[in-house]
Amino acid sequence: MNASDRTPADLLRSALAADPARPLVTFYDDATGERVELSVATFANWVAKTANLLQGDLAAEPGDRLALLLPAHWQSAVWLLACSSVGVVADVQGDPASADLVVSGPDSLDRARACRGERVALALRPMGGRFPQPPEGFADYAVEVPGQGDRFAPYAPVDPAAPALAVEGTGLTADQVVARAREDAAALGLGPGSRLLAGLAWDTWEGLSTGLLAPLAAGGSVVLCRHLDQLDAQALAKRVESERITGTAV
Numbered sequence: 001m002n003a004s005d006r007t008p009a010d011l012l013r014s015a016l017a018a019d020p021a022r023p024l025v026t027f028y029d030d031a032t033g034e035r036v037e038l039s040v041a042t043f044a045n046w047v048a049k050t051a052n053l054l055q056g057d058l059a060a061e062p063g064d065r066l067a068l069l070l071p072a073h074w075q076s077a078v079w080l081l082a083c084s085s086v087g088v089v090a091d092v093q094g095d096p097a098s099a100d101l102v103v104s105g106p107d108s109l110d111r112a113r114a115c116r117g118e119r120v121a122l123a124l125r126p127m128g129g130r131f132p133q134p135p136e137g138f139a140d141y142a143v144e145v146p147g148q149g150d151r152f153a154p155y156a157p158v159d160p161a162a163p164a165l166a167v168e169g170t171g172l173t174a175d176q177v178v179a180r181a182r183e184d185a186a187a188l189g190l191g192p193g194s195r196l197l198a199g200l201a202w203d204t205w206e207g208l209s210t211g212l213l214a215p216l217a218a219g220g221s222v223v224l225c226r227h228l229d230q231l232d233a234q235a236l237a238k239r240v241e242s243e244r245i246t247g248t249a250v
Contacts, residue, residue, distance in 0.1 A: 006160035007174035008084040011181075011216045012047060015040045023221045025212070026243065027074035031227040034126045036074055043078065049148035050082035055155065057144065058101060058118045062087030062156055063163070067099035067115060069108040072202040072226050075122055075141070077212045079103055080165075084174060087158040091166040093203045109135050120144070167205050178217065184209045185218035188247055194220030197240060199228035199250035210249035225250075 002014040020041035027036045054060045066083055068090050070076035083090040096102040096115035103120045104112035112119055121138035123131045130142035164174035196215050200207035215222040223243050228250060
């Protein structure tokens with residue numbers, strides 16, 4: 001990847017310039033049987049639409065804090081990069097009561113209602129489906145995002161030295177996120193073409209890094225698995241073979 005990249009959004013732009021057609025995120029939910037594969041270009045398009053929603057409709061500004069109450073999921077990865085694109089701090093599993101806005105999955109809606117700012121809910125249904133009945137007090141992401149623009153430009157340049165991520169009570173700047181992701185990629189032996197199978201929860205740095213950031217920083221891809229514990233050893237081995245996995249973090 002480009003050595004001058006200083007934010008996660010920079011890493012994505014470099015990946016898009018290098019090879020937009022290659023897979024970036026392959027997502028499995030082993031509780032539902034869902035499988036989704038997103039190329040760099042498709043993933044970047046989702047990020048652009050989500051960043052436009054965040055900056056435009058939700059009026060988020062650089063430095064605002066967004067409580068990200070989502071599990072390991074491809075749409076969670078999209079939101080992480082959308083926050084980076086705008087300059088919003090992604091506070092992973094943070095306190096909604098002290099956040100400027102909140103993004104919630106279906107299992108954390110009650111907790112998310114503590115946020116006094118904008119609230120967005122994700123149904124996390126296959127193919128990015130919407131809620132059958134929109135939760136009261138929330139914008140349904142699947143309803144709001146399709147009409148957003150396919151290209152994104154921030155109103156103000158994102159400062160790599162500004163806070164970008166909070167996880168496990170630790171705050172990181174965008175620069176630090178990229179540096180740690182690169183360190184993790186080296187430690188995991190990731191490089192261009194690597195394919196990492198990740199099954200860790202997204203409430204720790206290790207989960208976020210192995211589930212997206214380290215493969216992105218290395219020019220590789222991730223097979224992100226939710227409810228991986230529902231696979232037996234034989235099924236897991238079959239997935240490793242069929243997805244051409246080069247490393248695991250489970």
